[in-house]
Amino acid sequence: MRETDLDGLTIASAGRLIRDRRLSPVELTEATLARIERLQPRLNAFITVTADLARQQARQAEAEIQAGHWRGPLHGVPVSLKDLYCTAGIATTAGSIILKDHVPDFDAPATARLREAGAVLVGKANLHEWACGVTNDNPFFGRCHNPWKHGYIPGGSSGGSAAAVATRQGLASLGSDTGGSIRIPAHMCGLVGHKPTYGLVPRYGVFPESWSFDHAGPIALTAEDAAIVLEAIAGPDPRDPSCLTRRPPAIRRGLRRGVKGIKLGVPVDVHFDDCHPEVHAAVINAIATFKDLGAEIREVSIPEARHGLDLCLTIAWAEAAHFHRRWLQTRPNDYGPDLIELLASASAYTAVDYLQAQQVRAKVRHAFRRLFQEVDLLVSPAAPLPATPHEVEEVEVDGRKASVLGLAAGLTATANATGEPACSAPCGFTSDGLPIGLMIHGPQLADGLVLRAAHAYERSQVWHRHAPPLSA
Amino acid sequence: MAARPNVMPSAVRPVAEWAGLPCDDARAGRLHPFLVAQKARMQRLYDEDVTGFEFDFLIPQG
Numbered sequence: 308m309r310e311t312d313l314d315g316l317t318i319a320s321a322g323r324l325i326r327d328r329r330l331s332p333v334e335l336t337e338a339t340l341a342r343i344e345r346l347q348p349r350l351n352a353f354i355t356v357t358a359d360l361a362r363q364q365a366r367q368a369e370a371e372i373q374a375g376h377w378r379g380p381l382h383g384v385p386v387s388l389k390d391l392y393c394t395a396g397i398a399t400t401a402g403s404i405i406l407k408d409h410v411p412d413f414d415a416p417a418t419a420r421l422r423e424a425g426a427v428l429v430g431k432a433n434l435h436e437w438a439c440g441v442t443n444d445n446p447f448f449g450r451c452h453n454p455w456k457h458g459y460i461p462g463g464s465s466g467g468s469a470a471a472v473a474t475r476q477g478l479a480s481l482g483s484d485t486g487g488s489i490r491i492p493a494h495m496c497g498l499v500g501h502k503p504t505y506g507l508v509p510r511y512g513v514f515p516e517s518w519s520f521d522h523a524g525p526i527a528l529t530a531e532d533a534a535i536v537l538e539a540i541a542g543p544d545p546r547d548p549s550c551l552t553r554r555p556p557a558i559r560r561g562l563r564r565g566v567k568g569i570k571l572g573v574p575v576d577v578h579f580d581d582c583h584p585e586v587h588a589a590v591i592n593a594i595a596t597f598k599d600l601g602a603e604i605r606e607v608s609i610p611e612a613r614h615g616l617d618l619c620l621t622i623a624w625a626e627a628a629h630f631h632r633r634w635l636q637t638r639p640n641d642y643g644p645d646l647i648e649l650l651a652s653a654s655a656y657t658a659v660d661y662l663q664a665q666q667v668r669a670k671v672r673h674a675f676r677r678l679f680q681e682v683d684l685l686v687s688p689a690a691p692l693p694a695t696p697h698e699v700e701e702v703e704v705d706g707r708k709a710s711v712l713g714l715a716a717g718l719t720a721t722a723n724a725t726g727e728p729a730c731s732a733p734c735g736f737t738s739d740g741l742p743i744g745l746m747i748h749g750p751q752l753a754d755g756l757v758l759r760a761a762h763a764y765e766r767s768q769v770w771h772r773h774a775p776p777l778s779a
Numbered sequence: 780m781a782a783r784p785n786v787m788p789s790a791v792r793p794v795a796e797w798a799g800l801p802c803d804d805a806r807a808g809r810l811h812p813f814l815v816a817q818k819a820r821m822q823r824l825y826d827e828d829v830t831g832f833e834f835d836f837l838i839p840q841g
Contacts, residue, residue: 614827617820628798636799651806652813654798660821666829673832 308334310341313475314774318532321478322380325372332372332383336365336427339385343429343476346777349457351449352470353430354390355398361385364427371425380535382425387477389468390431391438392418392523393512401514402434402464404447405634405641415512416547417481417523417540424539429477433467436643438483438516439627439650440464441491441715444697446643452697453495454775455741459694462492462715464516468526469496473775479527479536485516486619487690487719489524490731494689494744497733497773499761500526501533502719504752505726506551508537509544515630517623518549520723529771530732530761534559537754558755566763567601569756572682577612578718581704582691589735589743590688593764597686600763605682611674614667615721616713621664623723624653672725679727679750684760689731689744690715718746728754732761733770742770786814 308331316335324330340358347353368383388394391401393411400406414422421428433451435443443451443466451466453459454473461470465482469492472480482489484502493500501524508523515521525536541555573594579587598604628650634641635650642650678685692702692714701708722729728751731744745764749757765771791810795802802810 614824617823620820621817621824632799636801639801648806648809648813651795651798651800651802652810652817654800655794655814655817656821660824663821663824663829666832667824667827669832670827670829 308338310338310345313338313342316475316478317528318380318384318478318535319529321384322382325383326377328372332365332368332427333362335383336361336385336429339429339475339477342474346474346476349452349777350454350470350474351451352433352467352476353387354400354402354433354448354467355431357397357428357430360397361427361429368425368427378425381421381539384426385429385477386421386426387430387432387468387471387480388418388428389434389465389480389482391434391483391514392481394418394428394431397431399431399514400448401438402436402445402448403641405638407447411512413512416509416544418512420540421481432465432471432480435464435466436646437631438464438485438488438514439646441712442697443467450697453694454777455497456694459696459741460495462495462694464488465526466492469493469498469500472496472498472526472528474777479525479532481523481536481540482526483513484522484524484723485520485623486616486716486723489526490689490719490729490744490746491715493526493731495694495742497742497770497775498526498528499530499533499730499732499771500524501537501730501754501758502722502728503537503541503754504728506549507541507555507752507754509547509550511544511546517626519626520619520623522723530730530758530765531562533730534562534755534758556752556755558758561755562759562762564759565600566597566760569602569684569760570682571597571602571604572607572678572685573604574609574612574685574687575606576608576610578687580691581709581714581717582688583693583737585737586688586691586693586743590686590745593734593745594686596764596767600767607678607682607685609674609678611671612721614671615724616717618664618668618671618724619716619720621656622661622668624649625656625661628653668724671721675725675727676750683749683756685748687718687746687748689746690718693737693741693743722748727751728757730757730761732765734764734768735770736773786811786818790814
């Protein structure tokens with residue numbers, strides 16, 4: 308297998324070929340490792356490459372499949388993990404110098420479930436320091452670049468995961484999402500990123516940013532691939548008290564049922580404010596496509612969404628400041644310059660502030676719950692702007708300056724506050740070749756429906772088949 | 780709409796001290812705009828009527 312044979316593969320297609328013994332996991336892994344070796348100096352998508360482990364796992368997968376024991380679509384398929392998922396015997400840094408020598412002696416449940424599904428781990432992906440930001444400009448492990456445009460951010464904080472998947476340095480990756488950290492890099496790198504329902508995927512062994520806003524989930528090439536990975540990692544774990552205790556609903560079953568008759572809400576407020584014109588146009592076109600596919604489009608009002616970012620920057624940052632308190636006091640110089648002041652200032656939120664924010668959060672959650680009695684799903688831009696150059700911290704919108712972080716997470720953060728599932732799926736490109744993502748947001752535990760809508764849209768389009776020039 | 784809240788620069792060091800954070804003049808200067816933004820953010824949240832949601836925060840279902 309040549310390295311270029313990777314292009315066009317997805318988990319679903321590679322899984323079928325491996326099952327039918329027409330694709331060797333060992334050859335697939337070698338091609339993937341060759342690509343990592345070629346692209347790592349340019350993209351810096353990885354903090355650790357686990358080549359020896361990958362070769363060992365690929366050989367084991369091949370032997371099992373040859374012996375007639377095929378575990379499922381992830382068996383023998385190369386994947387990566389954002390470097391805040393604990394991996395037994397492999398360094399897990401959370402993108403911080405504080406943890407540079409931290410080697411866990413256990414696997415996070417999500418890590419273990421991928422291993423049990425037979426996936427091949429090729430490496431631990433780069434991320435924004437402590438998952439607290441969107442640029443992936445990591446002061447300790449280096450800047451990760453957007454594969455569609457060098458010198459541009461891949462989005463974050465799961466930017467290494469997205470840069471890796473977009474260039475098939477592994478066919479999927481696990482990311483984490485506190486205010487949009489799975490969906491923003493998926494939007495900026497032309498991928499499907501799914502933030503599951505809160506509690507669907509255990510977060511034990513995943514370094515936290517915020518216990519009540521964090522979600523673990525997949526970044527993949529297609530909606531079907533995201534569903535395959537999500538189904539593998541979802542389900543209760545007694546070590547995570549926030550985890551749902553019942554068996555998760557089926558995610559892949561019904562994926563091909565289309566969107567005929569589904570009521571799609573298009574928010575008339577907040578979601579299209581500050582939108583780059585090409586992002587706006589791409590999302591409007593996607594909504595028209597859904598209508599052509601038989602969905603019923605309804606304009607809806609959800610003004611409470613305007614609080615999403617404020618809630619994230621209050622509750623999630625206060626929880627992050629709590630987690631980091633001891634290190635902020637004793638090792639302030641071991642934080643990057645963009646992070647230390649954010650965490651230090653978040654220490655100033657009072658308990659009264661936190662409680663007010665939680666009450667507003669409850670109000671927002673109730674408003675969305677009512678909305679989802681009227682419509683099945685909401686569709687909107689994933690973010691109002693495409694990827695920006697690394698050096699740009701603020702952009703001008705309607706004559707005022709706005710931070711890239713605030714704009715990027717302004718729409719995604721609401722689903723973190725409500726705990727509802729939401730994905731970003733590719734819906735076009737800007738005129739200078741940067742991907743655009745469509746966000747599909749659904750009610751609690753409607754992860755299957757969210758990905759079903761993404762899959763239906765994807766089947767009518769070609770956006771997900773575009774590959775960044777580096778992988779050609 | 781409430782007036783834009785103000786945070787005096789002299790307030791930064793006591794806040795940092797309360798949180799146990801080392802804070803020299805340079806850090807105080809960098810922290811000040813963050814605290815100003817934070818106070819404005821909290822004001823927007825305090826402007827919201829949350830009557831009836833007093834106990835909901837005890838069940839943070841995401």
